[in-house]
Amino acid sequence: MVCALLGGSEIYCQGQLLHTVQMKEIYTDSKTFVDMKMKGKPKETLDAFNAFMAEKKNDPSREELKEWVESNFEKPGAEFEDWIPDDWVASPAFLKHIKDADLREFASKLNQIWHELGRKMIADVAINSDQYSIIPVDHPVIVPGGRFREFYYWDSYWIVKGLLLSEMKKTTRGMLENFLSIVQRYGFIPNGGRIYYSMRSQPPLLCAMVKAYVDATNDTKFAQDSVDTLEREFQFFMNNYLVEVNGHHLAAYGYKSSGPRPESYREDILTAEVFEKEEDKQAFYLELKAAAESGMDFSSRWFIKDGTNAGNLTDLKCRSIIAVELNAILYWNAAIISEFYKLKNDLRKAQQYEAKADEIKKAIEAVLWSEAEGVWLDYDLINKKHRNYFVPTNLSPLWTGSYD
Numbered sequence: 491m492v493c494a495l496l497g498g499s500e501i502y503c504q505g506q507l508l509h510t511v512q513m514k515e516i517y518t519d520s521k522t523f524v525d526m527k528m529k530g531k532p533k534e535t536l537d538a539f540n541a542f543m544a545e546k547k548n549d550p551s552r553e554e555l556k557e558w559v560e561s562n563f564e565k566p567g568a569e570f571e572d573w574i575p576d577d578w579v580a581s582p583a584f585l586k587h588i589k590d591a592d593l594r595e596f597a598s599k600l601n602q603i604w605h606e607l608g609r610k611m612i613a614d615v616a617i618n619s620d621q622y623s624i625i626p627v628d629h630p631v632i633v634p635g636g637r638f639r640e641f642y643y644w645d646s647y648w649i650v651k652g653l654l655l656s657e658m659k660k661t662t663r664g665m666l667e668n669f670l671s672i673v674q675r676y677g678f679i680p681n682g683g684r685i686y687y688s689m690r691s692q693p694p695l696l697c698a699m700v701k702a703y704v705d706a707t708n709d710t711k712f713a714q715d716s717v718d719t720l721e722r723e724f725q726f727f728m729n730n731y732l733v734e735v736n737g738h739h740l741a742a743y744g745y746k747s748s749g750p751r752p753e754s755y756r757e758d759i760l761t762a763e764v765f766e767k768e769e770d771k772q773a774f775y776l777e778l779k780a781a782a783e784s785g786m787d788f789s790s791r792w793f794i795k796d797g798t799n800a801g802n803l804t805d806l807k808c809r810s811i812i813a814v815e816l817n818a819i820l821y822w823n824a825a826i827i828s829e830f831y832k833l834k835n836d837l838r839k840a841q842q843y844e845a846k847a848d849e850i851k852k853a854i855e856a857v858l859w860s861e862a863e864g865v866w867l868d869y870d871l872i873n874k875k876h877r878n879y880f881v882p883t884n885l886s887p888l889w890t891g892s893y894d
Contacts, residue, residue: 501532502623502686503752507539512755516556521637521753523559524686525566528621535562567639569624573610575632577660584655601656607632608661609639623684627671629664631683640683641665643692644785650699654706662703663712669696670719678726681783686752690745690783693816694727696720697823700830710833717830721839724823733812735869738853741816742871744780744809748772751779764804777806784808784816791881797873812869814858815883821850821892851892 501507502524511523528535542550542558550558582601588594610630619626624640631641632649646665653662672679679696681687697720704713731741749772750758758778762771781787792808795801828843858866860876865884867876887893 499685500536501528502684503688504749505536506543507536508752508755510539510543510550511555511559512752513759514550514552514555515756516552516559519637520755520757522566523563524623524684524752525639526559526563526623527568529562529564530621532620538562569611569615569622570609570639571612573608573630574605575608575630575658575661577658578604579657582655582657600652604632604653604656604658604661607635609633623686625672625680625683625685627668627683629668630661631665631668632661638682641668642682643669643679644695647695647699647702650702654702659703659707662706666696666700666703666712666716669699670716673719673723678723684753689747689751690779691726692783692785693819694723694823695819696723697826698819701826713830714834717827717834720823720827720830721843724820724827727820727823731816733871735812735853735857735871738856740812740850740853740857740869741820742780742809742812743783743816744776745783746776747779748775750775751782754778761803774804774806777808778803780808781806784813786883789881791868791877791879794870794872797870797875799877799879807872810871811877812857812871813883814854814866814868815886817850817854817858818866818886818890818892821847821854821887822890824850825891847892851894854887854892855894 499505508524512520517523530538539558539562546554579601581598585594585597585601588597608630609632611624611626615622615624615626627641632646632653633639633641634645646669650662650665653659653665669679673696676688678691679694681690681692700713700716700720704710727741730745731743732739733742750762758775761778762774765771765774777792778787781789781792784792786792788803788806790799790801792811793799793801793805794807794810795805824843824847828840828847831837831840831843854866857869858876860867860878863876863878866887867878867884868881869875870877
């Protein structure tokens with residue numbers, strides 16, 4: 491787990507300090523605390539917390555706890571400085587192709603937003619990484635904005651597509667190198683750029699990001715240099731997400747980890763109170779994380795109640811649903827990896843991943859295609875049937891080419 495590797499797990503991911511701070515609701519948003527930088531080292535911080543709790547007989551007031559936190563942590567955002575991409579282009583070529591004046595003005599304003607969403611980590615993050623919840627990376631990033639101060643995994647696919655359209659190839663490459671370095675260090679890419687997101691990933695779109703960059707730049711050497719790392723991430727999904735369905739192997743969201751989400755800690759615990767048994771609470775936390783991993787959090791798409799998508803958040807059964815887009819993307823990954831190994835002239839690996847892509851495509855056809863509806867549908871593992879509801883992801887095989 492990334493949390494343990496970076497040394498902040500007892501503060502940002504689990505433990506009594508996290509539980510105490512989040513359950514006292516000293517901030518309205520649970521994400522606030524886990525984004526704060528420690529002023530001291532983790533052990534010093536934990537020792538100070540234990541001493542504080544002993545002094546307060548393990549029952550500090552909300553005000554006392556907030557004062558202690560703000561004496562020992564800095565405000566959120568301490569890890570970043572604003573950064574304007576130096577490859578920003580005021581009038582990228584695509585604007586000229588927009589004939590409607592209002593739409594062209596809108597697109598021009600969108601292009602200017604890159605100035606507002608660029609972030610660069612301060613040097614101290616690399617030096618004292620154990621005092622931050624941020625995952626350190628070498629290159630500046632583009633963030634979603636608002637309370638989402640860090641980079642996110644599948645959001646970055648759409649960001650990369652926009653950057654390439656805006657002719658910002660240097661910024662794009664830097665973001666890709668960041669993601670590749672994370673896979674090299676940890677074996678996968680967490681949901682977002684914080685150690686507390688290491689309990690889950692997101693739809694694995696790094697292969698598609700690299701391919702978009704290579705197609706835009708014709709930098710085939712980058713593809714060749716990246717392919718072994720892309721293979722490593724693909725194998726992470728093959729090893730941790732596959733389930734057998736009707737003689738085929740397909741993927742469902744849900745990476746195994748315990749406890750509530752640190753960034754939504756109090757909310758998760760309160761929602762789980764409907765469950766009496768601890769094992770049911772833990773299962774519910776896994777469902778919350780699986781739905782968050784999907785990138786569609788939260789949606790009735792992941793509810794299973796009496797064989798339908800009715801219900802509420804406590805009816806989440808995301809781990810029991812074979813999602814069309816996850817498998818379509820995994821097909822795409824295998825096809826891209828095969829293509830990149832061909833560029834590297836490694837024909838054995840190229841054929842291996844071509845065969846893997848074909849295997850996934852056949853499984854998608856066999857399990858997820860509904861002849862009656864003429865479309866692909868998610869599959870309910872509990873009730874052993876298609877989920878006949880329209881969601882845009884039903885069409886994802888058309889996007890990734892995972893059909894005959």
